Amino acid sequence: MAKFINPVVPGVAPDPSVCRVGNDFFLATSTFDFWPGIPVRHSTDLVHWELIGHAATRPAQLRPDGEHGDFVLFAPTLRYHDGTFFVVCTNTAPRDPALGQSGGTIGNFIVHTDDPAGDWSDAAWVDAAAFDPSLTFADGTCYYTRRSLDLADVPAGLGPVVQGEVNPFTGALSRDLRPVTAGQTGFCSNDIEGPHLYKIGS
16 A cells, blocks of 8 residues: 555645545535635545635625625535535624624525536525534435524524435525434534434445
8 A cells, every 4th residue: 555644635624525426536625714715626546635626716605695794614515416516514604783684603505516626606595503514415305414503492502413305506495404313412412513414325
């Protein structure tokens, strides 16, 4: 086995999310308040990575009003399905009451593209609660999963992992999000970061 030196992606590259398309691997990472946002890298061996673009390069990908303003991009999830790449992420910058926005973060959004090295779509906004969203495609359905801090019947700061069916092009949920873990603390902790759903097998 050839030797390599960690980190294989040097510098600031937190919260890595990788998807495989044939013999190619693609990687997206958090950028917080650095610009441009959500770098996308390509590799064929998971060791040598080339920066090929960014998924967030303009206000229409960061804010529902499409205007310049605060952004703090946390934990993108990168997925590929049926010829299209998707990134779901959270702008965790606080909402602005002066603009008629209630408290919390700006929200969770999805962008997509046919070419991860090219332009990505404007944001499709899903909701404005919690963070660390994820997408899973299975049986013709796209599932949206995230941690929850917004359920009325659990103490503040607690909550299960929640999930619902989403249109990844519009951000529209087909129904209310439902808990998929038991109790107020998910599997084992009240700090359930980065929840992902995977389908194993056919």
